[in-house]
Amino acid sequence: MADYSESSIYARIEVNRLIDFKNHIFTKYNESEMKSMMESIEDMGVTDPILVRPHNEYKGMFEIISGHNRVEACKRLGKRDIHAVIYEGLKDDSAAELMLIETNIKKRSLNDYVISEKAKILTRRHQLMKILNKRKAQLSEQIHNNLTQGLKDLCDSGKLSIKSAVELSYLSDAEQDVVRSFMLDGNKISYHKANIIRKKMESAEITIDVLNEIFKDKVSKKKPEKTYKISxxxxxxxxxxxxxxxxxxxxxxxxxxxxxxxxx
Incomplete structure (x- = not known):
């Protein structure tokens, strides 16, 4: 399964902002299982955060990747919000659906499903892996044909992710050399930053000054020192x-x- 950890954040999300995954193929809990889950949540809370991504169509809403039953249980219990991991970079529908399948298989053994449902799950999983492997090959070709050797070396050494490399491969050779020098100075470029750089190139040449502007730290407001008085x-x-x-x-x-x- 693809690693989207570099673009994930932890947060509490209101349950009324959560929408079921559109291609959810798993059978939801029956009433007995749901009752058991509700009792568990009442006793210990939701011990594992759900997995979500920003909804592609409805702004401010989130699509559930893993945790449909936990969300339903919380709604029935009148819970206002739930702890979640938000995968902000997970925009590809096939990758999201594969994550849904993989996480459900880990949480519930395939033996828990009837034969017909198990066959459907494994067939869809195989189809998605074929789709993603084909795309991976296309991305590799994009990198091979358009990425400078300097950035390829950084990619091979693990200092630059595949996803980031694809974004940077759209830059000119000269701009890629600038990015390489910037990284050799100790700056790490995440997929999010690489995406910003790619968009920036449409309106400006990528120079060291431009990169410094993109990466400049936000000046954080200094928190006032806490003082306490003795009565x-x-x-x-x-x-x-x-x-x-x-x-x-x-x-x-x-x-x-x-x-x-x-x-x-």
């Missing part, structure tokens, strides 16, 4: 003999050190 009652009770603020702080630190030392 007058506590000061009167424990620090009535101390007037210097530094002495009070040192006493608090020593007391905390002793407390956590004894607790460890």
């Amino acid at each position: 007058p009652e506590i000061i009167e009770k424990y620090f009535h003999d101390l007037e210097d603020e530094g002495d009070i702080q040192m006493t608090v630190e020593l007391a905390l050190d002793q407390y956590f030392f004894q607790s460890s």
Whole structure:
């Protein structure tokens, strides 16, 4: 199964924003199985996050890849949201369907299905693997014909993913050389960034300055330091003999050190 980990994020998603996978071929839980799952969720919560991707047609909605029964159980229990892994880069329908099949096979043994359903699952899995293998060959050809040797070497060494290499293969040789130099300086290019670079080339030549602009870190707002005040009652009770603020702080630190030392 393809690795989409570089473009996945963890989040809690409202259950009313989740839509069933359009090509879902698995039989959902019967009422007895659903009741058992609901009891488990009531006791322990949802222990495994569901897998989803942004919906191709409905903005702000997500398509369920794995977790249809967990979502249904949460809806029946009145749960507002559920923990999920969002595969933002999983846009290919065949790849998404294969992920659905693979994850369901791992969670539920093929022996759990009747023969006709098992045959349907394995047949569809074989069809999808053929489709994806053909596309993989096409991507390899795209890389072979259009990627400079410098970026091929980075790809072979594992410093550049296949998906990223395909995006960068659309750049001119000179632009690819710029990207290679940028990477040799210690910069990693994810598929998401490679996709941005490819789109950027349509309106501007890819130079070091352009790459620096794409990769510049967002200036994060410095969080204010947390400060806590000691109430007058506590000061009167424990620090009535101390007037210097530094002495009070040192006493608090020593007391905390002793407390956590004894607790460890």
